[in-house]
Amino acid sequence: MNILFYIAALIAIFATVRMVTGTNAVHSLLYLIVSLLSVSVIFFLLGAPFIAALEVIIYAGAIMVLFVFVIMMLNTGSGGVRKEHELLKASTWIGPGITSAILCGEMLYVLLAPAFHPMNRIEIPPAAVGALLFSKYILIVELAAFLLAAGIIGAYHLGQKPKLSHHRYLKNEEAAT
């Protein structure tokens, strides 16, 4: 069983690196979906089957479909790919790459220093998650509802196209304001 965790972890890291270094948006998106699916396998192995299902349904399903729709709507063609090739030279990578690697090394050092603590493989059923969600964390659930409502309204407002007015008088009025 342990080997499954390590395989899924290696696939997640590999797919994420390919996603960050890719130039084609759709290919990067597919690698990101592979990364999310492998993280979902890890959730399943850690005894969180409900979260594994949510990861597949919401992250790899709904959110990634949003990305696909936006990439389709924009239809940027190959001009962006050429510009990304110019940006992906070593000189642009080296500064942020080294700083991120140093931060990553510090985190790894801190995590590896203390004694190992085993992860239990006790499966936590969705009923326990739901009971906790709607008793102890009920206030945060309501705040999340506010956040989602704000997100819907914000996305609707920002996604509107500017209205075209064909009447001469309305055009003049818009130009004046």
Place this chain on the structure above:
Amino acid sequence: MTIPMQYGLLLAAILFCIGLAGVLVRRDVIFMLMSVEVMLNAAGLAFIVGGAARSSADGQVMFIFILAMAAAEVSVGLALIIQLYQKFKTLDADSASQLNG
């Protein structure tokens, strides 16, 4: 035969740093948003690992909140990307460096 908790946290840290490097290096806004998704997912993984180590459901509850937050963030972010593309006809984040409306 159980996996040490450190290995799960190591994976979360590595994924978070890859996402961080992606946000810092890429200038295409779609790639930057995808890298932010990777970072949020890594934070959720750290919560799940913590919950598994203590065999409590609190980590999973926190992951659900991170999921809701990521969904709201992506919807607003993608709407902003569409606005950026309509205004500048490009997805380069450097083209929007002037805050003149």
